[in-house]
Amino acid sequence: MNQIVVRRIILRRIMPVLCLVAGIVVAIFCMRLRADRVASDTYYVDCSASTDGAGTLDAPWNSLETVNNTEFAPGSQILFKSGTVCSGTLSPKGSGKESNPIIIDRYGNGDKPLIAGNGASNAVYLYNQAYWEIRNLEVTNDSAQASNRRGVYVVAENIGTARYFRLINLEVHHVKGDNTKGQGGSAGIMFEVKGWLKSTKFDDVIIDGCTVYTVDRTGITSDSSWRSRPAIGRKIDTWVGWTNVVIRNNTVYDIGGDGVVVRNTTGALVEYNVVYDANMRSGEYCAGIWPWNSDDTVFQYNEAYRVRTLKDGFGFNVDFGTTGTIFQYNYGHDNEGGFMLICSPSNRTNQDAIIRYNISQNDHIRIFSFHGSTVNTQIYNNTVYIGPGQRVHIVDQEPYGMGDTGSQPVSAYFYNNIIYNAGRAQYVLMRGTTNVFDYNLFYGHPAANEPPDPHKLSDDPLLVDPGSGGAGLGMVGGYQLQAGSPAIGSGMMIEDNGGKDFWGNTVPQDAPPDRGAHQYSATDR
Amino acid sequence: MYHDIVSLSNQETVMKRKESGASRWALVGLAVILGSVLAYALLWLKHEPVHAPLKRIEAGMSAPDFGLSSAQGDAYHLAKLKGQVILLSFINSRPLDASLSTPDVSRNQIVFLKSVAQQYASRGVQVLLVDATALAGGEQPDQEALLNFAHNWDMETIPVLMNSETTVREYGISQVPTTLLIAPDGRVTHRWEGFASAAQLAFAVQALVGLPDSSPYPAPTPSSIQEGVNQ
Numbered sequence: 001m002n003q004i005v006v007r008r009i010i011l012r013r014i015m016p017v018l019c020l021v022a023g024i025v026v027a028i029f030c031m032r033l034r035a036d037r038v039a040s041d042t043y044y045v046d047c048s049a050s051t052d053g054a055g056t057l058d059a060p061w062n063s064l065e066t067v068n069n070t071e072f073a074p075g076s077q078i079l080f081k082s083g084t085v086c087s088g089t090l091s092p093k094g095s096g097k098e099s100n101p102i103i104i105d106r107y108g109n110g111d112k113p114l115i116a117g118n119g120a121s122n123a124v125y126l127y128n129q130a131y132w133e134i135r136n137l138e139v140t141n142d143s144a145q146a147s148n149r150r151g152v153y154v155v156a157e158n159i160g161t162a163r164y165f166r167l168i169n170l171e172v173h174h175v176k177g178d179n180t181k182g183q184g185g186s187a188g189i190m191f192e193v194k195g196w197l198k199s200t201k202f203d204d205v206i207i208d209g210c211t212v213y214t215v216d217r218t219g220i221t222s223d224s225s226w227r228s229r230p231a232i233g234r235k236i237d238t239w240v241g242w243t244n245v246v247i248r249n250n251t252v253y254d255i256g257g258d259g260v261v262v263r264n265t266t267g268a269l270v271e272y273n274v275v276y277d278a279n280m281r282s283g284e285y286c287a288g289i290w291p292w293n294s295d296d297t298v299f300q301y302n303e304a305y306r307v308r309t310l311k312d313g314f315g316f317n318v319d320f321g322t323t324g325t326i327f328q329y330n331y332g333h334d335n336e337g338g339f340m341l342i343c344s345p346s347n348r349t350n351q352d353a354i355i356r357y358n359i360s361q362n363d364h365i366r367i368f369s370f371h372g373s374t375v376n377t378q379i380y381n382n383t384v385y386i387g388p389g390q391r392v393h394i395v396d397q398e399p400y401g402m403g404d405t406g407s408q409p410v411s412a413y414f415y416n417n418i419i420y421n422a423g424r425a426q427y428v429l430m431r432g433t434t435n436v437f438d439y440n441l442f443y444g445h446p447a448a449n450e451p452p453d454p455h456k457l458s459d460d461p462l463l464v465d466p467g468s469g470g471a472g473l474g475m476v477g478g479y480q481l482q483a484g485s486p487a488i489g490s491g492m493m494i495e496d497n498g499g500k501d502f503w504g505n506t507v508p509q510d511a512p513p514d515r516g517a518h519q520y521s522a523t524d525r
Numbered sequence: 526m527y528h529d530i531v532s533l534s535n536q537e538t539v540m541k542r543k544e545s546g547a548s549r550w551a552l553v554g555l556a557v558i559l560g561s562v563l564a565y566a567l568l569w570l571k572h573e574p575v576h577a578p579l580k581r582i583e584a585g586m587s588a589p590d591f592g593l594s595s596a597q598g599d600a601y602h603l604a605k606l607k608g609q610v611i612l613l614s615f616i617n618s619r620p621l622d623a624s625l626s627t628p629d630v631s632r633n634q635i636v637f638l639k640s641v642a643q644q645y646a647s648r649g650v651q652v653l654l655v656d657a658t659a660l661a662g663g664e665q666p667d668q669e670a671l672l673n674f675a676h677n678w679d680m681e682t683i684p685v686l687m688n689s690e691t692t693v694r695e696y697g698i699s700q701v702p703t704t705l706l707i708a709p710d711g712r713v714t715h716r717w718e719g720f721a722s723a724a725q726l727a728f729a730v731q732a733l734v735g736l737p738d739s740s741p742y743p744a745p746t747p748s749s750i751q752e753g754v755n756q
Contacts, residue, residue: 082673101624109669112676133624136677166624169677208625209632211679248628249636251679272633274640274723301633303640303723331724359724479728502722 041076043067044107047086057107064088064115074100080113080137082106089120096131101164105135112171117141119176122153126165133166142174146216151175151188154202158195161203165191169209177216179282181257183223188212188252193224193240193264200226201264204244216256217282219275220247224264231349232293232321241266241295248272257282258290259304265294272301275315279308287314287341288332293321300329306336310365313337318353320344320372325353329502332358338366338392339384342374345400346407351375357502357517359479361385366393368414370433372400372407380415380494381501383479383517386444390423394447397430409433414440416491418461418479418516421445439492441515459486461516480518487515581697584716588613588707589695593655595684596671601653603711610645610733611707612652612726614638615698617661618674618685630720631661634702635678637723641730642683648734655686657693660701708733 044060045067052066053059061067064086067078072094080086096102106113115137117123123141126132139151151172156162167189177186184192189207193200201224212219222242229239245268252259252275259275262268270289279286288304291297304315315332318325320343332339339360344350351374360367360382367384370377386392395414400407411434419425421444429435429451437453441461462485480503481487491513501507501519514520582588588611592602603611620629635654642652656674659665666674668687675685686692696705706715706729715729731737 082676106673109673110676136673168625171679206625209636209678248625249632251636251639272636274636276640276643301720301722303637305644329722331722331727333727361724479724502724504719 041073043070043072043076043078044081045078045086045113046081046084047113048081048084064090067092070094072102074102074131077103077105079105079107080115082108082113083110085114085116087116087118089117089122089125090115091122091125091127093129095129096164098131098164101131101133101166103133103135104137105133106137112136112138114138114140117149117151117175119143119145119147120149122150123175124152126154128156128159128162130162131164133168134170135166135168136170138171138173140172140174141176143176146176146178146186148180148184148186149175149177150186150190151212151215152190153187154191156193156200156202158198159200160198161201162193163203165202165205167207167210170211172210172212173214175215177256179217179257179284181217181221181284182263183225185218185221185223186216187218187221188215188255189220190218191222191242193226193242195225199238199240200224201240202242202245205242206246206248207250208246209249210251212250212252212255214254218258219252219255219260219278220250221258221261222263222265227264227293229293229321231323233345233348239264239293243267245269246271250274253277254280256280257284257286259288259307260290262291262294262297265291266296268294268297270297270299270302274303275307276303276305277308278304278306279311279313283309283311285311287312287317287337288335289315289330290317290319290341291322291325292319294325295322296324297322297326299325299327302330303332304330304335305333308336310337312341314341314366314369315339315360315363316358317341317343318350318355318374318377320348320350322353323349323351326498327353327355328357328498330358331361332363333361335363337364338369338396339363340367341369341371342377342409342412343369343371343400344373344407345402345404346373348373349375350377353377355379356381356498357500358382359385359502359517362387362390364390364392366396368394369396370409370412370430371398372404373410374412375410377409377412378415378494379413380417381491381497381507381513381515381517383418383502384420385479386419386421386423386425388422390425392423392425393428394419394421394425395435395451396428397433397435398428409435412436414438415494416440416513416515418487419443419447420461420463420479421447427451439490439515441487455490455492457486457490457515461485461487479516481514481516481520483520485514485520488520489514491515580695582695582705582713582716584713586713587711588705588713589692591689591692591695593686593689593692595686596656596668596675597684599684601684601686603707606651607711608709610648610650610709610730612638612641612650612704612730613655613707614652614704615655615657615660615689615693615696615701617658617663617701618656618666618671619658619661619663621661621663631702633720634704635680637721637726638704639678639680639683640723641726644727644737645730645734646682648730648737650730650734652683653686654680654683655689655692657689657698657701659690660693660698706730706733 426448
């Protein structure tokens with residue numbers, strides 16, 4: 001075969017194939033670029049525009065009415081112009097699909113677009129929809145008169161499972177609600193199941209990075225008509241637990257009533273939230289972060305402080321209708337009503353709660369407060385600091401109240417805790433309750449009515465540099481232990497202890513752990 | 526014979542034309558291939574992770590000076606902030622999973638940096654965020670994107686510093702978030718790699734500036750406890 005023939009074969013046979021391959025590569029490359037830029041259905045809204053256009057970037061819609069009258073297809077994006085204000089209720093129609101949600105977001109730069117409800121029942125409202133993401137909006141619903149109203153309200157009614165909702169980086173504020181709570185209550189953000197015809201629940205809900213403030217009554221909450229079960233004193237069991245609910249990275253403050261309340265869920269995760277200045281105006285019994293009528297809820301890495309009043313005024317609360325609640329790695333401080341409430345009226349359920357590896361600093365009045373008939377509460381490896389001038393009940397037990405005077409805690413177990421008392425403290429325990437204290441370290445001023453503890457320690461726990469911040473409060477390195485601390489390796493082994501301490505150090509399962517919220521041995525021995 | 530010669534000549538001409546056309550296609554194909562390779566090479570370079578850290582700044586060491594602009598349009602020189610307590614946090618501003626079904630640790634950190642800023646602003650504590658998105662493998666955001674990021678998180682008082690590659694190297698940052706607490710004398714007192722909890726941040730800051738403003742109400746006494754519970 002001569003060179004000409006070879007050349008011809010290359011030119012005729014191989015090069016076209018190479019050209020085709022190259023063309024396909026370029027086409028794929030161009031398609032990828034294009035997919036990054038523009039989705040198939042993108043609608044633009046500029047409420048400052050003088051005319052109502054076609055929803056394009058050049059001719060945007062200019063009213064919520066137009067948006068609300070549109071049924072959006074899966075994969076649609078509704079983009080509001082940054083820095084603009086749309087008045088009324090945003091209530092778009094339609095649902096997305098798996099891996100193809102409908103997205104509400106902003107376009108342009110600057111302040112988030114504002115949806116101003118101006119006293120409507122809801123500023124943002126989704127009803128019987130699924131697969132929605134709402135991002136980067138400012139939402140208000142202010143009025144001269146308080147009334148039943150919400151900022152963002154997502155409702156499912158008689159539809160089975162309403163799936164996939166994302167509320168991301170919303171700023172919800174100035175919601176002038178009233179003091180109604182529970183179903184149809186006033187709130188900044190609320191998910192609710194209604195109806196009685198078909199068992200209905202939410203699945204795959206994430207509320208992440210939202211700021212909620214100056215809201216009456218509740219910051220972030222949920223409720224359901226499918227909530228009846230013996231755990232809340234109802235004979236008929238119609239309870240349907242919502243699944244895959246995550247409330248994460250939210251900041252909630254200046255709230256009339258409760259901060260973050262999780263209802264009707266199973267296995268919900270509430271983490272990395274900050275709640276402060278809650279219960280500012282309701283005059284009712286409210287707390288910072290808590291579950292009701294939910295099972296196996298995990299609360300972790302949250303901070304709650306300055307929750308007001310003594311009704312209840314706790315940073316955290318395990319309320320009734322709950323089984324298997326875990327509070328771990330949380331930080332409460334300066335809460336007026338106390339650190340942690342565990343409560344249940346007679347004939348309701350509050351059982352198997354675990355409160356571990358948390359830190360309480362300068363919470364007032366009550367650290368661990370039991371109201372009513374709670375069962376098998378385990379409180380271990382927490383570190384509590386009671387500062388000078390504080391007068392608290394370290395453990396406080398009493399009937400549920402509100403006429404339920406016969407109730408009392410059934411059983412509570414306190415292991416491996418460090419109580420650092422620089423103030424005045426006492427224990428108020430109820431006779432007839434099984435209270436077990438073991439392997440705790442009580443340091444500082446002796447507390448009145450301190451219960452017997454077979455393996456009690458009362459030596460200085462040698463927290464790192466205590467007192468450096470003034471009056472014993474500013475402890476460098478938090479409440480970590482130093483070498484030689486009697487807390488090191490002297491705790492009681494606890495099965496399924498979560499595997500790590502407040503700082504993320506591994507806690508041994510096969511050797512005595514340290515007392516308190518710090519596992520010194522894992523990192524420093 | 527003439528016919529054969531002419532025919533051969535025509536055949537060669539046609540063949541040459543075909544070869545010429547094929548050559549042009551070959552050149553176009555080669556150009557496209559080279560172009561594609563070049564485009565991907567450029568994209569690859571764009572996503573190349575930042576260079577290895579120069580030096581790891583630990584607690585006890587002096588914080589290297591830097592001069593960075595914020596997305597909000599202000600200039601920040603660490604040397605000019607001497608005398609203040611600085612909480613300097615290198616974060617990722619673009620989660621790789623936009624749906625957040627996979628959590629992003631930088632988002633966790635931002636919540637508690639905001640909390641510290643809110644509680645300790647009156648004590649002179651300045652929180653500075655440094656965008657180090659490239660460390661997390663994300664595309665480096667421009668100023669407008671970072672400004673929107675600040676708005677999205679309602680961070681009016683927290684500057685988001687940008688173009689930080691040199692600072693990232695000088696501080697020896699290899700993961701996000703990484704947070705450093707800098708004392709008024711310019712010395713680093715703490716370095717947290719990964720998430721730093723509210724309590725960790727608060728206690729370290731308290732050691733430098735004291736307690737934050739707490740509840741405006743006086744501490745109540747046990748005798749004033751009212752019975753009552755929630756729900």
